[in-house]
Amino acid sequence: MDWDNLRYFLELARSGTLMSAARRLEVDHTTVARRIQALEKEVGAPLFSRESGGHRLTEAGRRLQPQVEAMESAFQAVESTAPASQEGLSGLVRIGATEGFGTVVLAPQLALFARQHPKLTIDLLAMPRLVHLSRREADIVISLERPARGPVVVTKLTDYTLRLYASKQYLAAHKPIQTREDLRGHTFISYVDDLLFSKELQYLDELHRPDSFALRSTSVLAQHRAVVAGAGIAVLPAFIAQDDGALRPVLPDAANFTRTFWMSMPAETKHLARMQTVWNFLRETAQARQALLLLPGPGEENGAAQRPARSRRPPP
Secondary structure, eight states: OOHHHHHHHHHHHHHOSHHHHHHHHTSOHHHHHHHHHHHHHHHTSOOEEEETTEEEEOHHHHHHHHHHHHHHHHHHHHHHHSGGGGGOOOEEEEEEEEHHIIIIIIHHHHHHHHHHOTTEEEEEEEESSOOOTTTTSOSEEEESSOOOSSSEEEEEEEEEEEEEEEEHHHHHTSOOOOSGGGGTTOEEEEOOGGGOSOGGGOOGGGTOOOSEEEEEOSOHHHHHHHHHTTSOBEEEEHHHHTTOTTEEEESTTTOEEEEEEEEEEEGGGTTSHHHHHHHHHHHHHHHHTHHHHOOBOTTOOTTOBOOOOOOOOOOO
16 A cells, blocks of 8 residues: 555545645645545545535545554654654744734744754744644644644743834824823724634723724734824734834833733654754744743833733643
């Protein structure tokens, strides 16, 4: 039985669509279809049922999957100890992250990391939506919520601070904002409520329900540019806004928020050298940028960032 056909079977079983499996395997979707047809001919039974939303495993496919996954694990263990694996990292690692963190914090550092590992390809999916491990959209995912279940390795990557910001131009044109009550009547910039991909983005519910919005956007980078343009007030991550000379924090002693980034990867790939190296690099990157990610809260000393009492599950 052809191992390559089995690899294609696993990717389609995990992703559910020909196009997604083809992207992961870096081939055309017709190649995936052809490989599956060849495997089904070898097995003597259909392995997938073709549906409008993609491909679903048949009973024969469900019986085959754990056996192929065991073969994959054995192959990866042998590969990781082979002499060639010591010559340098190679292959593809796809990282899914929130748009702001991925663009502002990770992208510059990953570019330098990639130069040190020329045989390794890094895909950075910095997107204003959740990137799913379960759909094989990425190998490592950095998210705002801790994955609740599944065969995944999870760690708390870092906390980060958010504050209210407005442009100097906007603040000069309005009365001073000294208390939360002074926020009444001001124009805000925020997310589109019905398109929020995480409840952790509901900042304004904790602070003030705005009377009006100048702009709502799924993109935190678009919100940042709108605030710089003087369109209104917004809650922005400090790692995006704090060093922007056009902006000023609003109520810095009373309007601080803290959120957490969680990092996860499939348990089945944690032993791969390229995954371990990228995983550790991402942790080191977050640790090295604590001064930017975490700003001190009211009444704090020595730059220690405030951790409000929130219910969080501890990392494993």
